[in-house]
Amino acid sequence: MTSAPLARRLGLADAIVIGVGSMVGAGVFAAFTPAAQAAGNGLLIGLAVAALVALCNATSTAQLAAVYPVSGGTYVYGRERLGPWWGFVAGWGFVVGKTASCAAMALVFAAYAAPAGWERPVAVVAVLALAAVNYFGVTRTAALTRAIVVVVLLALAIAVAAGATSMPPALPLADGLLAGGVYGILQSAGLLFFAFAGYARIATMGEEVRDPARTIPRAIVVALAAAVVVYAAVAVALLGSLGADGVASSDAPVADMVTASGWEWAAPVVRVGAAAASLGALLGLIAGIGRTTLAMAREGDLPGWLAAVHPRYRVPHHAEIALAVVVSVLVVAVDLRGAIAFSSFGVLVYYFVANVAAFGQPAAQRRYPKAMQIVGAVACLVLVATLPVAGVIGGVVVLAVGVVYRSVAVRTQ
Template sequence: MTQELRRSLGVFDAVVIGLGSMVGAGIFVALAPAAGAAGSGALLLLALGLAAVVAYCNAMASAALAARYPASGGTYVYGRERLGPFWGYLAGWGFVVGKTASCAAMALTVGTYVWPGHAHAVAVAAVVALTAVNYGGVQKSAWLTRAIVAVVLAVLAAVVVSSLTSSAADPARLGAGGAGGHGSGAGGVLQAAGLLFFAFAGYARIATLGEEVRDPARTIPRAVPLALGLALVVYLAVAVAVLSVLGAGDLGRATAPLADAVRAAGAQWLAPVVRVGAALAALGSLLALILGVSRTTLAMARDGHLPRTLAAVHPRFQVPHHAESAVGVVVAVVAATADVRGAIGFSSFGVLVYYAIANASAWTLSSRHRALADCGLAGCLALAFALPLSSVASGAAVLALGAAAYGVRQLRRRSPR
């Protein structure tokens, strides 16, 4: 039985998978808490720009590394090859744990919009259904993601147009004070950027699928910045539109900010459409997240950091079916018990550590990569430790637990039998 995955994704499919990962998380989940942290429209937009800059540095690091090491696992592989086994392991551990929380958050977003009174049950059903889709092959996942992204972008365009053309839109709400408050300074901007980074991290799915991309040395460096740039344009348009009718204060308190925005704009008829779009966006994000987590699990299992049975590749569908099934089970359990907003900060901390290791790995490639790698590394660390204290504490504790497990495993391997 072959242990290699089938290379079937071109530039367009890779961009769609990355964009599908980002749009669901950024617009329907992270925007409201980020607005609450920033405190004003101007500072929220500044935080969005800062998160985009850090994400761009990370994207360039990931693209350079993925072209050099086109294998499943992303920064787990890069850290192992460039910095040593421990750093690769720590990156993989941070990614798997952080993105498992992201998967649960996306599943719960689906449940909240589809059937609020039974959100956890719907979330579990969504995880089971999308795990089955991924089991059928990455090309089927790419086709489904393509359809979801098209619908979600149409819904977001309707939100932007209805908000900006309404009589309720007020450009003053985009200012430093506006209707939303007085701002919260540099600390608030950093915390908001850290929360918004959760929304940009989806481009990593392109790198973690490196073993399934055709001509990775050409495809990945083109697909990563393209997906990131498209996501930034969408985020900026939606943020400006929603802020113009709600202001940062109401946006920060909203549980369904885009639905609240179209109601404030006088387009109540559009609110149910927004709910459907939110559910589809979260489904697209969840689909791509499960793909990424399962591929990193595959890579870690190949190296013995996770049970080796998780490295099995299906002989017909050419997918890591044991890893996908295991990830689906874990995410379903977390989705049955977790809280949506609580998962965002925890996920952001783990993923920022993951990208810090990616930037450190890229720094070792050549001198031309070092300026962006320095910027990305510093940005990741600053945003990670600007997150809410509970997120930093829980994230650091889980990373320490993973590091301790690695140390124990190494001691057992070295001890005489």
């Protein structure tokens, strides 16, 4: 089914902001606790590994996006470079994995912003509100994301400054770096990697970026570099202020760091920042999933009515309405703690396909050495191996469901 093209309204600054807003999200307020539980001070090594994997994946994505600047991201790249089935596996992994992430981000927002007992209703309201923002145009998405990024970075700057005041003169960060072993470090890398995964949002919105061959690669690299700096600063402040055990035992380590420093006045600011970060991540997820769903529907890999583009606002409105409904149901009905590993499985599959697709690009299209794509693909498989078994099994089952659906759809077309 054919559908109208989306409008190119995003410049370099808009694309960078959307990428940063997607990466510096709720993960910075929550991901360090399980990472510390897995590796202690070794989470610093895990963070470096996660950043390296993210860099490899980001450069593969940027190299592909410069050649295929349309909605869909790796779904499109897989189809064009490797074949329809590769593209479908990447797109399906992204859509189902990130749909679970949407519900998780909504619940994180509600945990910080809602009164006790009202978390799920508030989470549903957040989903519907941000879906409405996306519905009325991508420039509104970029404008709201810009405001959210400012609030989040301000809150994190205050938190890091507070943590710095309670650090000992000589930080014992080198102690216990290997206490969690290689597996613990890799598990922490797997947990922290997904905090960086927001750069895919820039590529999936490639049909709405001006001068995409230049804008997308630059925006991806700049946004990733900014996120790495922010996460490194927060990690050092947390470990220096609370210690690895303190971080591992905290449900809200950034807020606890502020309180432990004696800056009680800043705790509400951090809470607002956490809520805003969750909204920023959710906003970017909704936009990215909608565009990938649009691309899959255009090719017949999802129902054709999802390919509709609003005649005035030039957004995939059917896809975004369907997403809002599904996420709202998940928020109300499902405990998503166990779905985190499932979401991670889907995203790693997505980036594995991206690296394989970029590896096969001809010399004229190359921007980065093939070694980076090899490292990225192997690292995706290694990080999958660190995920909880239940999450891997769930991911395989849902992936199989998608394969069956497409097999039937192809035969009936």
